[in-house]
Amino acid sequence: MTPQSGIVECRFVMALCRPGFEGECAGELIARLDHCAIDGRHGAFPRSGQVRIDLDNIHPFDFLDRAIRLAALTFVRQLSFGFADIDGLADKDRVSPLLVAARKAGTPFSAILPEAADGTAQRPLAALARRLQAPLDRAFEKHHLLRPRRTQLPRLNILLAAPERAWLGLSSAANGSPWPMGIPRLRMPSRSPSRATLKLAEALLTLLTTAELEAAMRPGQRAVDLGAAPGGWSWQLANRGLRVTAVDNGAMSPQVLATGMVEHVRADGFTWRPATGVDWLVCDMVEQPARISRLMADWVASGRARRAIFNLKLPMKKRLAEIENCRRLIGRRFAQASTDFDLRLRQLYHDREEVTAYLAACPSG
Ligand SMILES: C[S@@+](CC[C@H](N)C(=O)[O-])C[C@H]1O[C@@H](n2cnc3c(N)ncnc32)[C@H](O)[C@@H]1O
Numbered sequence: 634m635t636p637q638s639g640i641v642e643c644r645f646v647m648a649l650c651r652p653g654f655e656g657e658c659a660g661e662l663i664a665r666l667d668h669c670a671i672d673g674r675h676g677a678f679p680r681s682g683q684v685r686i687d688l689d690n691i692h693p694f695d696f697l698d699r700a701i702r703l704a705a706l707t708f709v710r711q712l713s714f715g716f717a718d719i720d721g722l723a724d725k726d727r728v729s730p731l732l733v734a735a736r737k738a739g740t741p742f743s744a745i746l747p748e749a750a751d752g753t754a755q756r757p758l759a760a761l762a763r764r765l766q767a768p769l770d771r772a773f774e775k776h777h778l779l780r781p782r783r784t785q786l787p788r789l790n791i792l793l794a795a796p797e798r799a800w801l802g803l804s805s806a807a808n809g810s811p812w813p814m815g816i817p818r819l820r821m822p823s824r825s826p827s828r829a830t831l832k833l834a835e836a837l838l839t840l841l842t843t844a845e846l847e848a849a850m851r852p853g854q855r856a857v858d859l860g861a862a863p864g865g866w867s868w869q870l871a872n873r874g875l876r877v878t879a880v881d882n883g884a885m886s887p888q889v890l891a892t893g894m895v896e897h898v899r900a901d902g903f904t905w906r907p908a909t910g911v912d913w914l915v916c917d918m919v920e921q922p923a924r925i926s927r928l929m930a931d932w933v934a935s936g937r938a939r940r941a942i943f944n945l946k947l948p949m950k951k952r953l954a955e956i957e958n959c960r961r962l963i964g965r966r967f968a969q970a971s972t973d974f975d976l977r978l979r980q981l982y983h984d985r986e987e988v989t990a991y992l993a994a995c996p997s998g
Pocket residue numbers: 827829830859860861862863864865866867880881882883900901902903917918919
């Protein structure tokens with residue numbers, strides 16, 4: 634069968650997000666669609682962890698895939714472009730009707746991703762999605778519709794909206810999360826002093842590609858951790874071989890200090906500065922997002938740190954506006970330094986009322 638994903642007509646955009654952030658997720662998708670002169674309407678599914686935007690016109694998959702990029706979105710965990718809805722899936726055989734509907738795409742797939750939204754209410758659906766993985770893979774392989782080695786082929790996202798209902802969409806590997814539901818499953822390292830370590834581990838995994846991380850983070854580098862106590866983030870960096878200056882007036886866990894890689898400095902993270910530049914700055918201080926953004930931009934734009942990863946605690950309302958304000962503040966500081974920058978913002982699985990950012994200066998021109 635010839636791959637024809639470019640001409641698959643998609644009718645809706647489907648996205649997964651943290652339950653409670655459907656408004657922000659839909660808001661940023663609608664803004665992107667507007668920017669590309671694509672009209673659509675989204676249904677309200679409060680606290681469902683999923684967003685669907687029905688497009689007024691149908692559009693080719695490749696066009697949508699180029700127009701809406703996951704990396705530019707903050708609140709979207711998983712993204713795909715829908716071409717079929719199925720209702721009436723029966724307990725005894727969900728695989729056959731899904732196979733028939735998937736054939737409408739006219740292309741084989743590089744992966745099949747049965748998914749459900751996040752959240753307590755959706756747990757049975759997520760379990761059902763996991764159970765469907767192996768039978769779907771077997772059936773699609775048998776009908777030559779699954780070609781895992783041909784990674785340029787689109788992936789098939791099957792979002793279970795209910796036990797009997799599924800939305801079928803396409804995504805490209807480069808424009809979708811590699812993890813089902815957009816959630817990387819990370820194991821808590823037994824030696825870390827706090828679960829916060831998982832947030833930094835997820836940030837490194839999600840905000841940078843494997844190649845970028847390998848090039849940018851190496852043993853022997855120096856890092857500063859502002860608001861470090863009790864030390865989950867410092868431990869994560871030390872565990873990767875970095876020497877860390879942990880700045881916090883609070884106590885650091887003895888486990889972290891015992892690594893011999895972490896020096897504790899009791900100081901105010903807003904005024905403390907290193908004697909020479911460092912490779913990495915991380916910051917988890919609980920403060921106004923605008924204040925943190927200005928501080929991070931200043932460290933990176935002035936060359937005190939080459940790269941930064943930081944958390945922005947969001948207000949309850951106007952979260953999208955707050956994010957835009959932070960982007961503007963960072964942009965202004967880099968404009969003063971006449972330097973371009975790379976800013977990536979994402980609400981991670983381990984983030985609650987917050988988002989995590991990666992910031993680096995990049996060569997101009
Ligand atoms: C959410 S906790 C950090 C958790 C840490 N990332 C971990 O992995 O264990 C926030 C920390 O920021 C510190 N903090 C808040 N304001 C600060 C400031 N102005 N200077 C230094 N530390 C500050 C607090 O003392 C607290 O320990």
